[in-house]
Amino acid sequence: MEKRKILSNKLYLYLTEFFAGMSVMAVELGASRLLAPYFSSSQIVWTIIIGTIMIAMALGNIYGGRAADKNPNPDRLYGRIIIASIWTALIPVLGKYIVIGISAIMIFSVNSNFLIWAAFAACMLIFVFPLFLLGTVTPSLVKYTVDDLEDSGKTVGMLNASNTIGSIIGTFVPTFVTIPAVGTSVTFLIFAGILLLLALVYFASSKKKSVKAMVGIIIFVVSCFFGSSDSFAFWEDDLTYEGESVYNYLQVKEDDSRVYLSTNVLFGVQSVYVKNDGLTGMYYDYACAAPFMADVKNKEKCDILILGMGTGTYATQCNRYLDNCVIEGVEIDEDITRLSREYFHLSEEIPVYTYDGRAYLNAVDKTYDVIMVDAYQDITIPFQMSSVEFFTLVKEHLNEGGVMIVNMNMRGREEGNINQYLADTIASVFSEVVTVDVRGSSNRELFASNNPAFLEVMEQNVAKEQDPNLRAMIEKVAANLTAYEAGDRIMTDDKAPVELLGMSVIDDLIAEEVEYYKGIYEEEGLKGLIEHLR
Numbered sequence: 408m409e410k411r412k413i414l415s416n417k418l419y420l421y422l423t424e425f426f427a428g429m430s431v432m433a434v435e436l437g438a439s440r441l442l443a444p445y446f447s448s449s450q451i452v453w454t455i456i457i458g459t460i461m462i463a464m465a466l467g468n469i470y471g472g473r474a475a476d477k478n479p480n481p482d483r484l485y486g487r488i489i490i491a492s493i494w495t496a497l498i499p500v501l502g503k504y505i506v507i508g509i510s511a512i513m514i515f516s517v518n519s520n521f522l523i524w525a526a527f528a529a530c531m532l533i534f535v536f537p538l539f540l541l542g543t544v545t546p547s548l549v550k551y552t553v554d555d556l557e558d559s560g561k562t563v564g565m566l567n568a569s570n571t572i573g574s575i576i577g578t579f580v581p582t583f584v585t586i587p588a589v590g591t592s593v594t595f596l597i598f599a600g601i602l603l604l605l606a607l608v609y610f611a612s613s614k615k616k617s618v619k620a621m622v623g624i625i626i627f628v629v630s631c632f633f634g635s636s637d638s639f640a641f642w643e644d645d646l647t648y649e650g651e652s653v654y655n656y657l658q659v660k661e662d663d664s665r666v667y668l669s670t671n672v673l674f675g676v677q678s679v680y681v682k683n684d685g686l687t688g689m690y691y692d693y694a695c696a697a698p699f700m701a702d703v704k705n706k707e708k709c710d711i712l713i714l715g716m717g718t719g720t721y722a723t724q725c726n727r728y729l730d731n732c733v734i735e736g737v738e739i740d741e742d743i744t745r746l747s748r749e750y751f752h753l754s755e756e757i758p759v760y761t762y763d764g765r766a767y768l769n770a771v772d773k774t775y776d777v778i779m780v781d782a783y784q785d786i787t788i789p790f791q792m793s794s795v796e797f798f799t800l801v802k803e804h805l806n807e808g809g810v811m812i813v814n815m816n817m818r819g820r821e822e823g824n825i826n827q828y829l830a831d832t833i834a835s836v837f838s839e840v841v842t843v844d845v846r847g848s849s850n851r852e853l854f855a856s857n858n859p860a861f862l863e864v865m866e867q868n869v870a871k872e873q874d875p876n877l878r879a880m881i882e883k884v885a886a887n888l889t890a891y892e893a894g895d896r897i898m899t900d901d902k903a904p905v906e907l908l909g910m911s912v913i914d915d916l917i918a919e920e921v922e923y924y925k926g927i928y929e930e931e932g933l934k935g936l937i938e939h940l941r
Contacts, residue, residue, distance in 0.1 A: 417562075419608075420552050421569040426605050427488070427544040428573030429580075433598040434495060435460050436581045438534050440591040441498070444656040444670075445506050446526045449788075451906045455523065459530040460538050467542015474543065475550035482617075484547040485606040487540045489623040492602035494537040496627045499592035499634035502533050541602075545570060582653065590651050592634055596627075603627055647750065652742035659750050666750055668718050668743070678718035680751040684727060686876055690814055690850040691721045693843060694779060695877065696884040697812040697854060698729055699868040700861045701776040708733050710775040712804070714764035714792070715782030717743060719753035726754060728877045736760070737767045765791050768800045776806050780813045790903040793829060797900075798836040802857070810861060811837065813853040825908035826851055827896055834893035841888045852884075853891070862888070 438456050439448060446452050474483065506529050513525040545566060552562045577598075585594040603623050610617045647666070648659035655670040665687075668678040679687050686692045703709040709732045713722055716736030725732045736759040738744050744761065747753040760767060764782050778801050782792050791797060801811050813833065815826045830853060834840045837855035841862070844851050858864070865885060872878040898905070 417552055417565075420548050421565060423488075423605060424544060424548055424566050424569040425573035426601050427541050428570035429577035430491075430495070430573075430598045430602055431460070431464070431538055431541050432574045432577030433581045433585075433594065434498075434534060434538060436578065436586070437498070437591055437595050437598075438530065440586060440651065440656070441502050441533075442506065442526055442529060445510060446522055446529075449522075449906045451522060452526050455526045455530055456534075459527065459535055463535040463538040464542040467539040467544075468546055470539070471543025472546035475547045479550050481547070481551060481609070482613075484543065485609040486617070486619045487543055488602050488606040489617075489619045491537040491540040492599045492606065493623050493626045494540075495595055495602065496599035496630035496634065498533060499595045500630050505529065505532055586651060587653050596631055596634060599627060599630070648746065650742070652740050654740045655743070657742060657746065659746060661750075668746065668751070670743075678720050678747075678751065680718065680720055680723070686880055687720065687724070688846075689720075689848065690816075690845045690852055691724050692880050693845050693850075693852045693884050694721055694781075694812050694814065695724055695728065696852075696865060696881050697777045697779065697810045698725065698732065699872075699881055700810045700854060700856065700865040701806075702808060702864050702868060703729055703731065703776070704868040704871040706731065706776065709777065710773075710806070711735070711777045711779065712775045713737065713779040713781060714767070715780065716747070716759050717781065718747035718751040719757065719759070720751065721779055721781065722757050723751070723753060726757070728874055737762050737764050739763050763791075764789075765797055765800065768804055771804075774804050774806045774809070776809050778805060778809070778811050780811065783814065783816055788825065788905040790898075790905050791900065793832065793903050793905050794898050794900045795832055795835055798833050798855075802836055805857075808858040808861065808864070809856065810858075811855045813855070815851045815853060816849060825905060827894065828898055828905075828908055829853070830891050831894045831896040832898045834891060835897055840891040840893065842891055843884055843887045843889065854888075 435456060438460075439453060442448075442452055442456070471484075509528045509532070510525050513521055513528065548566055549563055552566060581594050585597055589597075606623070607620055610620050646658055646660050648657065650657050658669045660667050660669075664682055666680040666682070667676045669676050679689055679691075681687050698709050698711065701709060709729065711722075711725060711732055711734045713719075713734065713736045716722065716738035719736060722734045722736060725734060734757050736744075736757060738747075738759050739762065741761045744759045747759070748755065753759075762770070764780070780792065780801065782789055798811070805811065811833075813829065815829055830840060830842065833853065833855050837857055839856045839859060839861060840853065842851055842853045854861075862885070865881070869878055869881045869885065872881065
């Protein structure tokens, strides 16, 4: 076959390799952001994404090499690049509907490991095919670039270097530039456009009409029109704010009485602000027992540190009811901090440091009366904030008689669940550990101290509280506290299987939530289920 003139320019072939590598990594990072609101951004989900993508690339390499040997027509390679660009452009249009559809099917058909099966199925359906096509690029280009065996090593090395450099840039650009600036959807469209342009240049140089190229242009334009929205919660049209940060999908909604923050779609609400300046009835109010345990009523000031500040609801509650609290917050996502000031009325006088919680403790020498650990989000539990080493670090930053409060937001029913591991680990560091379940939610609050009289201190302080609503709340907490009987499930920096433990609780929660709807489906079928969901 006659070699296209443009292929005589090895720079163009190296650019093809470069942009293919860049697009693979951009799609991989985009995959994590598309799936995170539904399945979390845990190590399990990342493992599934990386694993399926490596499978796709390996199969693409095999097929690409065989196809290049059998029919070394570069039209076929650049035709595959067009198809990959079309598929990538359609991801922001159809991807979230596929994820929801898969989730609905899996919820009703899988009894365990929902997260693994649903995330794996979503990756296979949405991301494997375009990356399989991009996996054919390298072996095909080797066929076109190697002129003789004397410089084959140099040529293949240049191709691999081009791919690697592209992959490096494709890793940094989405994370630090495109996703924070324009969102995940537009990021997919940007890299789909790059691939499409790459192929169009090839076909234009050959002065040959390509049906694939024309179809690709049309579909890309349509995708830009319908897929440029950054909306993940596409069934809700009354959101106050929806956007993305470097770390999270962010959703703010409000009604007449409350403002809510959610950092995902499937797994509930992360923060609530009550507009009438009252108690929320949620775990933030239960956690207000901690300052009473730390003798807040007998201190000139009560220093409180919140690791995982979020929108600052706990800080707001402490400020509202306890006038001698000096509060500092640590929040890794500065966009959440911005939302906390804008929509959740967090006082400008409360400093919030953009830092990882453990890294912050390593960086400061200050000690506190209360340290709140609220950095666990559904299955996404930072392993570095779940170990003996971390809780020892917290203890070292507590004043004498100080109290640590941990919000554990997935209350498991099975023996050996994540909460038991966390509580056992904490009990290996603190001599006194008590827990209380938050009524009407899956949250459990854990209080830990090395002061054996901290519950008596709470009782004495509650007696001095003048606000009847707060006093009643703390009395309710005190009445329901349970001393924790420690086991030997200890997590360390070396071994903290938080993802697998959290996943089992997610299965538990999902089974509990859908049991009612499964009953309807079994009795009335799909039509009856749809009627009940309306």
